Each structure stands twice: as C-alpha cells, then as structure tokens.
Amino acid sequence: MESWRRHPLVFWAMGLPGIFWLIVFFLVPLGFVWLMSFGEKRGIVDIAITGTLENYLRAFDPVYLGILFKTVRISLIVTLLCIVIGYPVAYVIAFSPPKVRTWLLLAIMLPFWINMLIRTYALIAVFRTRGYVNFTLEWLYGLLRLDALFGPFQPLPMLYNEFAVIFGIVYVFLPFAVLPMYAAIERLDRSLLEAAADLGASRFHTFLTITLPLTRSGIASAVLLVFIPALGSFLIPELLGGPNAYMIGNVIAAQFKKANDWPFGAALSFLLMYATFAILAVRPLLVRRAAKGEGAR
Amino acid sequence: MHASAREDAPRAVVSLRGIRRRFGRVTAVDGIDLDIREGEFFALLGPSGCGKTTLLRIIAGLERPDAGRIFIDGADMTTTAPNHRPVNMVFQSYALFPHMTVAENVAYGLRLEGLARAVIAERVREALALVRLEGLEDRRPDALSGGQRQRVALARALVKRPRVLLLDEPLSALDARLREEMRLELSALQMRLGLTFVLVTHDQDEALSMADRIAVMRNGRIEQLDEPEGLYERPRNRFVAEFIGKINFFDSILEEVDEEGLRVVLPGVGPLSLPVRCLVTERKAADLALGDALTLAIRPEKIRISRAGDHADADSDLFGGQDKADVRLTGRIAEWAYYGGISHMIVEATLPQSGEVRRISVVFQNAAKETVEAFDIGDAVVLSWPASAMIVLTS
Structure with missing residues (x-):
C-alpha cells in the first residue's frame, strides 16, 4: 500500500477507469431512479419530479406488503435449503482426496458456464405436466400396477407454483452457498478433529462441537450470498412461478413494463435496497460471533 | 535419573506385534514388534520420515496398520477407534480448540465421559494446577504463549487419566530455553504420576535426557532399543553410532x-x-x-588433546593410570566451536605410518579458563586415547 502513496499518479491512472465506470454507469442512473421515486406520472412517458412521498406510501398497501412478506418467506426457505443441502456437499468435497476434489469443484462451478435463462427453461421441461418427472412417475405407476388400485395416473402439478420457484432459486444459488462453506471447512485444522477423537468424541459429536462452530463464518457468508440475491430474484418466479408465486422483483419489473409506472417501481426498488442494507448490517454481527470462535489460527 | 528402580518385573502396557503401514509406495512402518512397559518413559527417536510419528498415531488409533496387532493392557485394540482407546495424545501443533477457553479445552474429554459437573470442575482444576496454569481458565488459546499452550495440551490429555500418554514432538515448537525447562518438567511430571509416556522426537538430547528406554528408528524399522547410555556407549551399528x-x-x-x-x-x-x-x-x-x-x-570426548611438546609428562597419569595412550596422533586444530562449557574441535591429524590426513572430531572440557585460552586454530596438538575407549562395529 505504501507504494501507492508514493506514486499517486500511478494510483489514479489505475483507478480512474474503474471509478469513471462506476460513476457514469451505476451511481448516476441510480440517482435518476432515486429522484424518480419522488415523482409523479403525468402522461405515457412524462414524469414530473414533485418530491411526493406518495409512491413510498403506496408500497405499504397490504397487497404489496403481502408480496414482500412472501418474498422474504421464500428467500428464507431457499437459504435454509441451500445451507442444509450445501453443507454436506461442501463437507464431502473438502474431505475428498485432492485429485477428486478438483473435479468435484469443477462440477459445482460448471452451471456458471450455462446461461441462467437456459437452465431455468430446462427446469420447465423437467417439471411440466408432460415433463420428465411426471413421465417417469407415470411409467413407475404403470409398472407397479397402481392404476388398478387408485385409478388412472394423475400428473403431479410441479410447475407454476411456489414449489417450482423455490426449487428453481435453490438450483441456481446452491453453488454460491457451497463455495464459501467449502472454503471454511477446507481451512479447518484437521488435527483438531483428531484431538477430539483422541479425547473420546464420536464422529457426530466432533462434528457438532468442533467442525460446525469453527466453520460458522463460512455458513454466515453462504447465508448472505444466497438470501440477498434471492430477495431480488424475478426471472425464476417469472418463468416458473405463474401469477400466484409473484415475488417483489416481479412487481418491480411489472411497474417498469406492463404498468408503466416508473416512479412507483423506483420507490419499490429503493425499499428493497434499504432492506438489503439492513440485512448487510447484520453480517458483521454474525461474522464477529463466528470469528470469536475461530480465534487466531 | 534413568530409573533403574523400575526393573522389578515390568508389565507391557502397549504391545505391538508385526506392525506394518504403507502410504502409497512408501513403507512408513515396516514390521515392528515392541513392548512398552508399565510406568516407563519411552522414546521413539529417529530422523524425519523414519516412521516414528506413524507408529505413535497407530498406537493412538488415528492410523490403521496394514498388518500386525496392537494390544493395550492385554486387550487387542487393532481395530478400536481412537475415542475408545485408553490413551491420549499431546499433538505437535497442540491442536487446542480455538473456540473454547482453557478450562473448556481441558474439560472437553471429561464432558464426554458424562461425569457430574462438580467432578469435572474439580478434575480440571487439578489438571491445571498440575501444569501450573491456575488463573488462566478463561483465556482462549490465541491469548496464550507457546509454553502455556503446550501446558494446556498436556493438561487436556492428562485429565483423562490415560493408561499411556503419547507425545508427538511436544517441545519442537518452543524456543531453546523453554524447551530445556519443559524437558525437566515433563520428566518430573512423569516420575510423579508414574504414568507411561511415549515420546516421539528427532532430537537426540531430548530422548537421552528424558527417556528410560529409547528405540532408534530408521526406514520404518527399529535399529536399536536400549537405555540411553547403552545407545551412546554401545551402539549396535554405524547408523545408531x-x-x-x-x-x-x-x-x-x-x-x-x-x-x-x-x-x-x-x-x-x-x-x-x-x-x-x-x-x-x-x-x-x-x-x-x-x-x-x-x-x-x-567418541570425541574420549580423546585427550594436549599441546605438542608437553604431552610426555602428562602421559603417565592420563586416564586414571589404568590405560595407556595406545593411539597417539599429531595434528593441527582446523576448526573450533566454543560452547562455553565445552569446545568442539576438528583436528586435522596425520596418520604416522601412511602420512594420510584425517579430520578428527574432539570435544574438550573447558575445565580451567587458562586451558581454553591456550588453544587456537592452527596450533599443533597431540591427540591420544587408550584402545579400550574405542568400540568395534562389524560392517
């Protein structure tokens, strides 16, 4: 860092393009949206910035509060599932031999190489009424002669409901949960586990008293990396959810498109952003508790 | 201090029979038979990679042997998991749980035994008193010095009252002065508790000063198993010597x-x-x-060194008058390392018949201040020793 201070020109030359990019393409548009949230719609494309708080008050309408509440609920379920499914995966990868580990990590990262839209459409093919899951179930149903007992096969409704949305978000965000937890487990000093076994702890007890507490910071990172983007997701509920599984992201998108009410959409966006900031403020608390546990190893 | 009082029919606490362990193509432990006696301080000594740590880990149950059997107190424990063996280990890195206080670390093993809270508290207090760590109960490991961490690791293992305490290079992470201090303390502790200690070390001084018996290992085999003075005075082969x-x-x-x-x-x-x-x-x-x-x-300390010219009068009462100096070589001091109490010299000596020059290692007791000052690099000296001070090894 010292060399930066001694050569300020180099510092600015390296930093300026990034700073310029951030200001022109992020902060300025964000500022426009922020201003717009205090505006009124005057015509199809006319918006007057009047300083009104009407848009924010509208957001507290029970309809939107209900959607917001559902969004938080879905995000929490998704986060929980990602941790519960992701932790064992991270654990297995961290404890597998180095050669195998490389391939397993590659497998975790492979989905990043495929566009999320394509992956989500693929899920439609899997879950729809005449999709792969129902197809397989029907085949098993016929094979086991269950139609004689319960009548003809009824396809399971797996698409355009909350189940599909939760599945879709978990599917997309699982790698974001696995990677930080893998990093934390991999860092864990193996001699601690041996010491616990030596002192009489079973594998399960070692996991509960040593592994889990010492990888808490990885879990905290995973929670935030999944929960925050899940709150703002709109593509997955749009494609897999149908009208009953709308999340707040869909409402915002609708204001900017179908409803053509940009000021209200802007206000909702900022409310979501403030909520995210509030959650981020919780992170240091989570991590501090975890760091206290991990000590200065 | 090598307790010879323990000679009365010692019983084996740990018996190893034909232990073998291979890692890929490397044979770490190559067919070891060993009996560790009740109450002795036993050391496994050898260069790195000789298999001593693997052998210790096999006793602890952290490593499974490919072949052979392990008996602890007569019971076959070859396939017993580490958490069911009556042995405890002090790890080289100490492996203290960083998210627990000193007291919680020490209590960890006792909690698993399902003892009453008061009993645990009492035994933790006892164990911490034993290693002189009273008052640090609520510290976390990262707030302790290296020596204190070592003591916590020791207390955490001892509090379980193991049949055998295993120590994996316990002093290697400490500085020289502290290591010396801990060496004496470990010996005293072992004497006081009468517990069987098995120490793994690559440091010969550590093994010689603490252990009752030492197994010198190389390439997964035991080269010699003996008491310290036996190893030093009667090494069985060139490697041990x-x-x-x-x-x-x-x-x-x-x-x-x-x-x-x-x-x-x-x-x-x-x-x-x-x-x-x-x-x-x-x-x-x-x-x-x-x-x-x-x-x-x-051995270098069995060689007498004197200034060329004044050896004639000294010759008579050398070596207590019992032996005469059968070998006498003249040479020059080539190197000199001064250690305070002793000096280690390399003398380039000329063999009288062939005229060949040999570098000979000599240890000189700095008994009087003047004698130290009397020698300098390049000085002509005479080396002499009785034939009986030598040992004969077959190659």
Missing part, C-alpha cells in the same frame, strides 16, 4: 581374536589390542574370522 552424538570412524582389519580380546590393524596407525567388551555388535567374537573388515569408533 552416528545418529546419537558425534563419533569418529576408522576402518580396520581383524588380525587375531580369542576370549581375551581382539587384535586389529588400524591402517596408517598400526596394530592395536582391544578387550573383548569393545565389541558391541550382535556378532560375537567367536563369529569373527581373521581378515574381517571392522569399523573402530571413538
């Missing part, structure tokens, strides 16, 4: 052997007669044939 302390080797040829002694030729020096007790290898005098190649060895 060189690994423990410093030593000078001379190749020689056997000329004559009978019940009285051996007569050998030291090339460049001449014929020598040695008593039969100098033969320390497993081969007996009777097995030796004339013309056999032997290795003669002498």
Whole structure:
C-alpha cells in the first residue's frame, strides 16, 4: 500500500477507469431512479419530479406488503435449503482426496458456464405436466400396477407454483452457498478433529462441537450470498412461478413494463435496497460471533 | 535419573506385534514388534520420515496398520477407534480448540465421559494446577504463549487419566530455553504420576535426557532399543553410532581374536589390542574370522588433546593410570566451536605410518579458563586415547 502513496499518479491512472465506470454507469442512473421515486406520472412517458412521498406510501398497501412478506418467506426457505443441502456437499468435497476434489469443484462451478435463462427453461421441461418427472412417475405407476388400485395416473402439478420457484432459486444459488462453506471447512485444522477423537468424541459429536462452530463464518457468508440475491430474484418466479408465486422483483419489473409506472417501481426498488442494507448490517454481527470462535489460527 | 528402580518385573502396557503401514509406495512402518512397559518413559527417536510419528498415531488409533496387532493392557485394540482407546495424545501443533477457553479445552474429554459437573470442575482444576496454569481458565488459546499452550495440551490429555500418554514432538515448537525447562518438567511430571509416556522426537538430547528406554528408528524399522547410555556407549551399528552424538570412524582389519580380546590393524596407525567388551555388535567374537573388515569408533570426548611438546609428562597419569595412550596422533586444530562449557574441535591429524590426513572430531572440557585460552586454530596438538575407549562395529 505504501507504494501507492508514493506514486499517486500511478494510483489514479489505475483507478480512474474503474471509478469513471462506476460513476457514469451505476451511481448516476441510480440517482435518476432515486429522484424518480419522488415523482409523479403525468402522461405515457412524462414524469414530473414533485418530491411526493406518495409512491413510498403506496408500497405499504397490504397487497404489496403481502408480496414482500412472501418474498422474504421464500428467500428464507431457499437459504435454509441451500445451507442444509450445501453443507454436506461442501463437507464431502473438502474431505475428498485432492485429485477428486478438483473435479468435484469443477462440477459445482460448471452451471456458471450455462446461461441462467437456459437452465431455468430446462427446469420447465423437467417439471411440466408432460415433463420428465411426471413421465417417469407415470411409467413407475404403470409398472407397479397402481392404476388398478387408485385409478388412472394423475400428473403431479410441479410447475407454476411456489414449489417450482423455490426449487428453481435453490438450483441456481446452491453453488454460491457451497463455495464459501467449502472454503471454511477446507481451512479447518484437521488435527483438531483428531484431538477430539483422541479425547473420546464420536464422529457426530466432533462434528457438532468442533467442525460446525469453527466453520460458522463460512455458513454466515453462504447465508448472505444466497438470501440477498434471492430477495431480488424475478426471472425464476417469472418463468416458473405463474401469477400466484409473484415475488417483489416481479412487481418491480411489472411497474417498469406492463404498468408503466416508473416512479412507483423506483420507490419499490429503493425499499428493497434499504432492506438489503439492513440485512448487510447484520453480517458483521454474525461474522464477529463466528470469528470469536475461530480465534487466531 | 534413568530409573533403574523400575526393573522389578515390568508389565507391557502397549504391545505391538508385526506392525506394518504403507502410504502409497512408501513403507512408513515396516514390521515392528515392541513392548512398552508399565510406568516407563519411552522414546521413539529417529530422523524425519523414519516412521516414528506413524507408529505413535497407530498406537493412538488415528492410523490403521496394514498388518500386525496392537494390544493395550492385554486387550487387542487393532481395530478400536481412537475415542475408545485408553490413551491420549499431546499433538505437535497442540491442536487446542480455538473456540473454547482453557478450562473448556481441558474439560472437553471429561464432558464426554458424562461425569457430574462438580467432578469435572474439580478434575480440571487439578489438571491445571498440575501444569501450573491456575488463573488462566478463561483465556482462549490465541491469548496464550507457546509454553502455556503446550501446558494446556498436556493438561487436556492428562485429565483423562490415560493408561499411556503419547507425545508427538511436544517441545519442537518452543524456543531453546523453554524447551530445556519443559524437558525437566515433563520428566518430573512423569516420575510423579508414574504414568507411561511415549515420546516421539528427532532430537537426540531430548530422548537421552528424558527417556528410560529409547528405540532408534530408521526406514520404518527399529535399529536399536536400549537405555540411553547403552545407545551412546554401545551402539549396535554405524547408523545408531552416528545418529546419537558425534563419533569418529576408522576402518580396520581383524588380525587375531580369542576370549581375551581382539587384535586389529588400524591402517596408517598400526596394530592395536582391544578387550573383548569393545565389541558391541550382535556378532560375537567367536563369529569373527581373521581378515574381517571392522569399523573402530571413538567418541570425541574420549580423546585427550594436549599441546605438542608437553604431552610426555602428562602421559603417565592420563586416564586414571589404568590405560595407556595406545593411539597417539599429531595434528593441527582446523576448526573450533566454543560452547562455553565445552569446545568442539576438528583436528586435522596425520596418520604416522601412511602420512594420510584425517579430520578428527574432539570435544574438550573447558575445565580451567587458562586451558581454553591456550588453544587456537592452527596450533599443533597431540591427540591420544587408550584402545579400550574405542568400540568395534562389524560392517
């Protein structure tokens, strides 16, 4: 860092393009949206910035509060599932031999190489009424002669409901949960586990008293990396959810498109952003508790 | 301090029979039979990669042997998990749980036994008193010094009242002064508790000063198992002789052997007669044939060094008058390392018959201030020693 201070020109030359990019393409548009949230719609494309708080008050309408509440609920379920499914995966990868580990990590990262839209459409093919899951179930149903007992096969409704949305978000965000937890487990000093076994702890007890507490910071990172983007997701509920599984992201998108009410959409966006900031403020608390546990190893 | 009081019919606490362990193509432990006696301080000594740590981990149950059996207190524990073995280990890195206080670390093993809260508290207090750590109960490991962490690790293992305490290079992470202090403390602790200690170390001083018996290992095998002075004075082969302390080797040829002694030729020096007790290898005098190649060895501190010119008068009462200086070489001091109490010198000595120059290691007791000042690099000196001070190794 010292060399930066001694050569300020180099510092600015390296930093300026990034700073310029951030200001022109992020902060300025964000500022426009922020201003717009205090505006009124005057015509199809006319918006007057009047300083009104009407848009924010509208957001507290029970309809939107209900959607917001559902969004938080879905995000929490998704986060929980990602941790519960992701932790064992991270654990297995961290404890597998180095050669195998490389391939397993590659497998975790492979989905990043495929566009999320394509992956989500693929899920439609899997879950729809005449999709792969129902197809397989029907085949098993016929094979086991269950139609004689319960009548003809009824396809399971797996698409355009909350189940599909939760599945879709978990599917997309699982790698974001696995990677930080893998990093934390991999860092864990193996001699601690041996010491616990030596002192009489079973594998399960070692996991509960040593592994889990010492990888808490990885879990905290995973929670935030999944929960925050899940709150703002709109593509997955749009494609897999149908009208009953709308999340707040869909409402915002609708204001900017179908409803053509940009000021209200802007206000909702900022409310979501403030909520995210509030959650981020919780992170240091989570991590501090975890760091206290991990000590200065 | 090597307790000879323990000679009364010692019982084996740990018995290893034909233990083998391979890692890929490397054989770490290659068929070891070993009995560790009740209440002894046992050391596994060897260079890195000799398999000593693997052997310790096999006793602890952290490693499974590919072949062989482990008995602890007579019970076959070959396949018993580490958490069901009556042994506890002090890890090289100490492996203290960083998210627990000192007291919680020590109590960890007791909580698992399902003891009453009050009993646990009492035993934790006792264990911390034993290693003199009272008052640090609520500290976390990262707020402790290296020596204190070592004591916590010790207390955490001892509080379980194991049948055997395993110590994996416990002093290697400490600085020299603290290591010395802990060495004495560990010995005292072992004496006081009467517990069986098994120490793994690559440090010969550590093993010699603390252990009752030492197994010197190389390439997964035990080269020699003996008491410290046996290893030092009667090493069975060149590896052990060189690994423990410093030593000078001379190749020689056997000329004559009978019940009285051996007569050998030291090339460049001449014929020598040695008593039969100098033969320390497993081969007996009777097995030796004339013309056999032997290795003669002498420890550096058994060589007498004097200034060229004034050796004549000193010769008579040298070595307590019992032995005379059978070997006498002249040379110059080439290197000198001063350690305070002793000086270690390398003398370039000329062999009288062949004129060949040999570098000979000599340890000199700095008994009087003046004698230290009397020597300097480049000084002409005379080295002498009685033949009986040498040991004979068969190669």
